[in-house]
Amino acid sequence: SYDLTQPPSVSVSPGQTARITCFGDALPKQLAHWYQQKPGQAPVMVIYKDRQRPSGIPERFSGSSSGTTVTLTIRGVQAEDEAVYYCQSGDTSVGSYLVFGGGTRLTVL
Amino acid sequence: EVQLVQSGAEVKKPGESLKISCKGSGYKFSTYWIGWVRQMPGKGLEWMGIIYPGDSDTRYSPSFQGQVTISADESLSTAYLQWSSLKASDTAMYYCARQGYSAYHFDYWGQGTLLTVSS
Numbered sequence: 001s002y003d004l005t006q007p008p009s010v011s012v013s014p015g016q017t018a019r020i021t022c023f024g025d026a027l028p029k030q031l032a033h034w035y036q037q038k039p040g041q042a043p044v045m046v047i048y049k050d051r052q053r054p055s056g057i058p059e060r061f062s063g064s065s066s067g068t069t070v071t072l073t074i075r076g077v078q079a080e081d082e083a084v085y086y087c088q089s090g091d092t093s094v095g096s097y098l099v100f101g102g103g104t105r106l107t108v109l
Numbered sequence: 110e111v112q113l114v115q116s117g118a119e120v121k122k123p124g125e126s127l128k129i130s131c132k133g134s135g136y137k138f139s140t141y142w143i144g145w146v147r148q149m150p151g152k153g154l155e156w157m158g159i160i161y162p163g164d165s166d167t168r169y170s171p172s173f174q175g176q177v178t179i180s181a182d183e184s185l186s187t188a189y190l191q192w193s194s195l196k197a198s199d200t201a202m203y204y205c206a207r208q209g210y211s212a213y214h215f216d217y218w219g220q221g222t223l224l225t226v227s228s
Contacts, residue, residue, distance in 0.1 A: 033214035035154075042204055042221050043146075043154065048214040086154050090213055097170065098144070098213055100154040 002026055004087050004101035011107040018074040020104045022087030025068055032070040032089045034063060036081075037103075043086065047072060074106070082108045111135040113143075113205055113219035120225045121195050128191035129222045131205030138186035139163040142208035144215060145179060145190045149201045159208060160188060195226045 004024040012018045022032060031050055035043040045054055047063035050070060060075045074081055084105050090098035116130040131143065144159040158169040162181040169179070181188040188205055203222045206215035 031212045031214075033212070035215070037154075042218040043206075043215075044218070045214060045216055048209065048216070049212045054216065084153075088154075088156075088214065090156070098156040098159070100146075100156060103153040 002090065002097055002099050004032075004089060004099055006085075006087060006101040006104045008102070009105045009107065011109055012077050013109045014079060015076055018077050018081070018106055020072045020074075020085050020087075020106065022070045022072075022101050023068055024070075024089060024099075024101075027065065027068050027070055027089060030089045030091055032063075032065065032087050034072045035086045035088065036083045037086065038083045046085075077106075077108055079108050082106055111207065111217045113207060113217055115203075115205060115219040115222045118223040118225075120227070123195055123197055123226055123228055125195050125226075126191070126193050127195060127224070128189050129203060129224070131188045131190075131219050133186045133188070133207065136207075139183045141210075143181065143188040144206050144208055145177075145188075146204045146206060146215075147173075147201050148204065148221075154204075157190070157203075162186075162188065195224075197226050197228075199224060200226045 034047040036046045037043040050065040051063040062073045084103045086103045087101040112134045139162045145157040147155045157173040158179045160167045160179045162183045178191045205219040207217040209216040
């Protein structure tokens with residue numbers, strides 16, 4: 001099976017930079033995407049295709065990729081960024097799989 | 110505006126059957142894959158499967174193959190997720206989501222349908 005591994009939690013102070021990593025053996029060949037989920041809400045896509053930012057997502061959110069690791073970076077973290085962040089990858093044209101990472105809880109101190 | 114609107118919360122007993130829905134609007138429903146995602150209480154997101162409403166091509170996660178059925182009615186712009194015999198372990202929030210072009214990401218999500226299975 002194909003897994004994506006994220007740290008369970010990351011904590012930062014307001015105004016600092018948060019970096020959330022996602023590791024997967026297939027990431028050098030597959031694109032990754034990131035979702036933000038706040039309590040009681042549906043997930044929202046914040047980064048797609050490793051580094052593309054959808055319209056309406058603040059510029060402080062960015063993505064990068066290096067080998068087997070992709071990283072979501074949030075610069076100038078705000079209290080409203082406190083949420084669980086999930087990476088996702090996969091390709092249903094090759095077998096049948098899409099997969100989510102286990103999620104990282106971002107705490108703004 | 111793209112919207113996915115899901116059917117309301119359900120409370121069912123073990124062994125009962127159920128079909129929940131996800132209605133798309135604001136785009137051409139038949140030309141985008143729709144996926145279903147499970148979130149058990151206090152847990153992460155799990156991909157269940159995906160369907161292309163234009164021809165009903167369906168792919169399942171190995172973890173959910175044979176456990177659920179995904180279908181779609183192009184004329185109603187609606188996708189469905191169904192169970193023939195519910196278990197208590199099916200208790201979860203279920204989301205539908207539209208898959209964007211070319212890279213298997215989910216660009217729009219429904220609000221979720223909460224399913225509670227209890228005797």
